[in-house]
Each structure stands twice: as C-alpha cells, then as structure tokens.
Amino acid sequence: MDFSALQRTSKITDEWRYPEAAARASGLLQVDREPDHRLYWEEYGNPAGEPVVVLHGGPGGACSPVMARYFDPAPYRIVLFDQRGCGKSIPTVAADGPAVALAHNTTAHLIADIERLRDALGITGRMHVFGGSWGSTLAMAYAIAHPDHCASLILRGIFLGAPEDLRFMYQGNAATFAEAPYALTEPGSYVSYPEAWARFLAPIASAERGDVMKAYKAIFDMAPATDAERQRQLEAALAWSVWEGTISNMIPDQADEGKFGEAAFALSFAQIEAHYFANHLFMAPDHIIRNAATLARIPIHIVHGRFDLVCPLTQASRLVAALRDAGAEPATFVVTNAGHSAMERETALALTAIMDGLRPIEG
Template structure:
C-alpha cells in the first residue's frame, strides 16, 4: 500500500512535452513518478476537460511511471477546442502513438467518466497492450445514459436545477432540452454558444456531487469568463454518438477477459449511475466492482480517491 503522505500534494512532472499526432494536433503529455517504474496511463474525462494536477496524486511516485495527457482540443493541447479529426478512433490512435513514442510495451490504464469510456474502447481495440484497468464512474457512451444524465435523472432528483437548466431555452424548445442545448453548443455565434456552455458546465458540476456546494447555475466565485471547454467538445461527441456503434463497448467486453481490473463506482452517481458499472462488470468478468457508499460522481467525493489509489496499487502489482 502506498504511503498516503507521499501523494497528498500534486506531483511535479519530471518531464513534459508537446507530441505531434497528425491532423494538425499537438498533444500535451507529462510524466510523473519514476522513469523506470510500472508504466501507467491516465485518461481524463469530459471529453474536453484536460488532465488536472489532482490526477497525478493517484499514482505512487516511488512505483509508477505515469503518463497524463490532454486529449485533442483539451487543456494545453493544440489547437485548443478543435473538433477537427476529433473522434474516439483518433484518440485511440493517439494513445498508441504515445505508447510507441515512450517505448512502452504494455501499461496500466486508468480513467473516469468519459475517461472510462475511452479506456474501455482502447483496451478492446488493443487488449494485448493493456495489463490492467482501473476505472471510475463507468460511462458506456449510449444515448440512454446521456438522456438520464442530463434530463431524466435531474428531473427526478434535482427538479429545481432541471427547471433552471431548461429556463434558458425558449418555451417551445423545453420539451427536448438536450437537442436544443446541443444545437446551441455547436453554434459559432458566441452570443448563442457562450450562455448555454456556461449553463451546461455549471449543471454538470452541480450534478456531480451528492451534496453539492453549488446548487444554482452560476459560475463559482473567481471563475474565469473564458468559455468552458468541456461542453463544446462534449457536445461534439454526444451529437456523434461518441463515435461508437450502438452498445459497442458491452458487445465487445469479451475482449477484456484477459485483463484484470477494478471499477470504483459512487453508489449515488447521478451522471453515471451504477447500472452501467454493473453491466460492464458482468460482461467483463475479470474485475472487481467496488461501490462507494455516500458518494456521487466526482473523484473528490468521500472515499473515491482513496479507493482509486488502492485499486491502482493493487492492479499495478499484478503486471
């Protein structure tokens, strides 16, 4: 078990670089831990949110050589917010490009929310390159999950927040708010795009915690007026069904049978409810599903980060 004191503070990368992956995209990639440690890859959520300092804390620096990168259009990668050649298949190819660039044969892959979607898709495409999976808040990229996360779930459990979310739309569009929001998120006119992007980001943030500090669609104090990136990239992926065939990830879960893993799942995750994690665990078979009581969606929910650190240590020892 790693010494928690070693990973309390975000770790400084021992190296960082921009990596050209084609289609005009340059990815920001950083390395933390030790160069001769167990190779691990972290996949951030969103899509579009970028890797965060807190994600570095998941990896014991005395044991792991962890790579974190900002996916196409996200964070410090260039061009920022680009949707050109920004698909699930492109991101899978980028992961392989990173692996080959660093001369890694096989690695542990870690991801949460959208990062779990990408981790599953990558592992199903290249199972021989993955020696373990640790994932949080499973999202399988289906229309049913999107409708639940943004419409049906909030209607039932956060009706006040849902009412505020649809109030930004003309009355005749409120019966199908998801379509209306997605159309505006794709609008190049800042007057149309910016208000719904800010509302979407605040909505997701409020839905991600079991006991949210923020209960209204207002930006946190001190937040930059810069257009939030996640809604723009996320909207692009939702409009394109995450570039996946219907039920693709569950259909191909048999390809994960040779890969050990752990799923860490908040029992009261409103955005990515346990139904998807349970379905994947049953289809996968070679994994342990750990439900965290009194936890919602966010990695910062009580007990979630601790469970991830322990799971990464556990699966990392099996290489």
Template sequence: MTDLRTLYAPIEPYESGMLPVGNGHQLYWEKCGNPSGKPVVFLHGGPGGGAGPNHRRQFDPERYNILVFDQRGCGRSTPFASLEANTTQHLVADIERLRTEVMGCERWQVFGGSWGSTLSLAYAEAHPDRVTELVLRGVFLFGQSEVDWLYREGGASSIYPDGWEEFVSVIPEGERGDLLEAYHRRLTSEDEAVQLQAAKAWSKWEGVTVTLLPSPETLEDFTEPRKAIAVARIENHYMRHGGWLEEGQLLRGVERIRHIPCIIVQGRHDSCTPPVAAWALHRAWPEAELQIMADGGHLYSEPGILDGLIRATDRFAS
C-alpha cells in the same frame, strides 16, 4: 470506512511536451514519477475537461511512471475547443501514439473515470495486448439510456429539479424536444455572447450532476469561461453522436479483454454515471472486480472513491 487512503504527495513532471497527432491537433502531455517505474496512463473524464496535477497523485510515484495528458481540444492541447477530427476513434489512436512515441513502452496500465472509463474500455478493446490492468471509476458505456438520463427530463432532472430548470431555461420551450441539438446551435453560434451563455449553463449542469454536495465554489469553477466553453462544446459534440459507438458496443467487446485484470470503483450515490452501467459491465465481465462504495458519489476526490482507487493502483503497482 476506516483507514482511508489519501492522495500521494504532490510531484512535478520530469518531462512534458506536445505531440502532433494530425488534423492540426497537438496534445499536451506530462510524465511524472519514476522513469523506471510501471507505466500507466491517466484518461481524464469529460471529453473537454483536461488533466491536472492531482490526477497524477493517485499513483505511488516511486513505483509508477505516470502519463497524464489533455485530450483533443481541451486543457493545454491545441487547437482550443476544436470539434474537427475529434471522435472516440481519433482519441483511441492518440492514446496508442502516446504509448509508442512518448512513453516508449510495450504495455501499460490504463486508468480512467467517467468519460475516461468509456475511453479506457474503447482503447483496451482495440488494443487488448497493450494493457496490463484497467482501473475504472464511474462507468459510462455511452448507451442511449445513459445520454437520456443526463439530457432528457425524468433522469437526473428528478434528483436535481432546480438545476434542471436552470439548465433548460437557456433554451426556448419550443426547442426543448432535442436539448442536445438546441445547445449545439448555441454553442457553435457566431455570437460569442450566445456561446458563452450556453457554455456556462451546460457546464453548470455538469457541475451539479457530478458533485455529491455541490457548492458555489465548485459551480463557479465549472463556469469559468474558458473551461466552460471547452467542456460544453466538446461534450455536447460527443453526446450528440453517441460517442461514435454502436449501442452495446463496449459490452460486446468485453470478450476481447477478459484476460486483463480490472477493478471498477463505483459510487452508490453517483448521479452522473449511476451504478447501473457498472453493474451491467460486471455482469458481462464477472472477472472484473466491482466495488460499489456506499459513501461515494461521482468524483474521484470523494473519500470513499479515492480510497478505492488508490487501493487499486497500489494492488497493481508491482
């Protein structure tokens, strides 16, 4: 592919703060770009992942007023790695409060990748009249088959057998029938060393599956202790509960959002959220434009994916 788009130049937030959302949680948020521009919210992937400076660089800062924030329990939000009152429904309510209390806009564009795509759909289906457009990347519908792909043998393990072997090695053989529960016991152990060992193994498996070409530097970033604990505890929490979504719920909810322009950017070689989910969403919602990038994997930063995403935000900027 030629004429690949690159991230917009770095920008600093013009305003930041903490939003109390109940149950002791406070969300860290940043507003960037043009205060008079088109409002957009970036929903980060990985329930425990957090948002960073590059996430606001996918939008033209002259034309967009950009909100990035850390979801409950991760990044700079508080309390750290908290599982209490941390469900999809809580996060959907948080996004709506950010719209009214932080951005003060009637409607906004919603941009989300991976878990952020799940949350984007859940929010749009709950508040269809508050969304101007959707940009989705690496679609995850939270079906049981998608969870099994990541955490049962025969899915992603068939692509990364070496990474899988390391992932399961933390769990005694007799407990591997339900890896999610086995990891949960360790991630919530009173022994901090047990917690950290499990968190690093969980997050390293995450790093293996999301990167098209895993590198030691990338995996080292995923296993940094504080990041690993938040990612592992919160992500395991969501996976164990099916995201608090009924099977097929997001596909059924498409009827509520057909009027919303949507661009889906999906990597052909995405091993974390394979194209089958994006295809199912497109089949249920043919009005949504699906772009399967032949040179893309999972991460927004891969050239083909980044190109598609920035072209999408440019198209929706007016």
C-alpha cells in the same frame, strides 16, 4: 446548517496518501495535421516504473496535477495528457473555434493518439490504463482495440454512453418542465438537483425542450456574428458545464463552481461533449458491451459511487454482468458512498488502494 462543512467532509483533503508534485517532464506531441493537433502531456513518478496512462473525463475535460496523487511515485511512471481540443492541448474550441478543434476529433482519433503517445514516450510493453467517466469509456474502447497493450484497467464512474444514459442526465422532465417543473414525469438526474436543473434548461426555449441535447447542439453549431450571439453561446456553454459540475458531487459546493464556471473551460467542454454525444460517441451501438469478451481478458478494477447521478450505478452493474457473461469477474468492484466526482473521499481512497495493491506487470 453549515453546508460548507458537509462539502468538506465529502471531498478528499488531508487524506491523500501521496503528495502533489511537480511534473517531472512535459511537452506537446504532434498527432495530426490539417488541422494540426498537438497533445499536452505530463509525466510524474519513476521514469523506470510501470507505466500508467491516465484518461480524463468529459469528453472535453482536462488533466490536472492532482490526478497523479492516486499513485505511489516510486513504482509507477504516471502519464497524464489532455485529449484533442482539451486543456493545454492545441487547438481548443475556446481559442480556435469548433470548426478547427472538432475536426479529426473522434474516439478513433483519441485511441490512435494513445498509441502515438506510447511510441513517443518509449512505452513498448503493457501498461495500466486509468480512467473515470468518459475516461472509463475511452479506456475500454482503447483496450478493445489494443488488448495486448493493457496490463489492467482501473475505472471510475463507468460511462457506457447509451441513449438512455444520456437522456437520464440531459432530458429528464424537460418536455413538461414549463407546465410542471417538479413533476417526476421521466427518470433523470434532475430529481435530486431541481434548482440546478432549472438553470440548465433556462437557455432553451420551452418549445425546443423535447430534445434538449439537440437544442444545445444548435446553439453550439451557430457561427456567432454579433456580440449578442456570442454571449448566448457562452451562456449556453456555461449552463451545460455548470450542470455537470454541480451534479458530479453528492454534496455540491454552492459557493464555488470551480473550472466548470470558467468561460474558456466551459466553451471547450460543452461543445466537445455535445459533438461526441450527437455522434453516439463515434462508436457502434453497445460497442463496449458487445466486446465484453475482449475486456474479460484484462484485469478490470471498478470504483463507482452509489449516488452517482452523472453515470448511475446501473451502468457499472451492466458492465459487470457483461463481464460475468463472458466468464470473468472484475478484479475489483467497489461501490462507494459517493457521487460521481473522483475527488470524493471514499472514491479517491478506493482508487489509491487499488493502485497500491496491483500486482507487478509480468513479461
């Protein structure tokens, strides 16, 4: 069977409505000192258009020019930026080490960074906030803190970050894997990706698999003193990163791990994620659900893949139920025949259609 053909049909290719373009402006914004954090940002589209701030996933991911293709460049001013420690922002874990890149790197810092970026770019009114996966989490956390700055939230692959959500993705049957690798002892993403799951667990000793995230965090927190220790840390980061990259696609590309298999990206991505997950995303338990009444004041558009095994559909369903309990229907709730990736065809087209159909910002 031609699996590459299946992969091509699941990803958006020529169906994009808007072409990829070069950034109209870009820069580095100083947002903190000791350590100095500078955020890389880019702008696309109409400088006089309605502002859209795009929040990438992870935590620990990065933006890329393709993320501007969901938006008509005529009515929108599109702002992409790399969060602290990520992408082209400075410092990064890969280049500067976790002690520097993870300092002053919390959800509260990221929310404050969005405000600083607004001020630096002269955005004074309400704006659209567009985010997927962890980007959806950050978008909602930002909206709870600054509801009057949000004209709408456009969210993909809802991630609430509850302990059971993380256990589903990272724990599964790990505790019994050595004795019964194919036993369905616990729910988890592993059920659809058994080969990738084995590779993900390989860096962790069997005796430490009762808490996989804790075991990975111990490797990432190690200050490597030898080439062997540096290699072990890199191999763990790659295993963590490639696991998420693989299960993000309903039909994984067996021949290309993409950025998830690149050493510099993996070192930053894995260690930032582990940092946030070990600290409960730096939010109070159920922070988003407990503040659904605030979110209910804002039009919320949700696109979620039915076959998402990074952020299962139950997370979007839980959010929608909380909004309804607060007296508001989501403005859009679309369930696509897709997995987690924003690059899967149905999800990309749905997000583009939502942006094309938004009402102009009033006031």
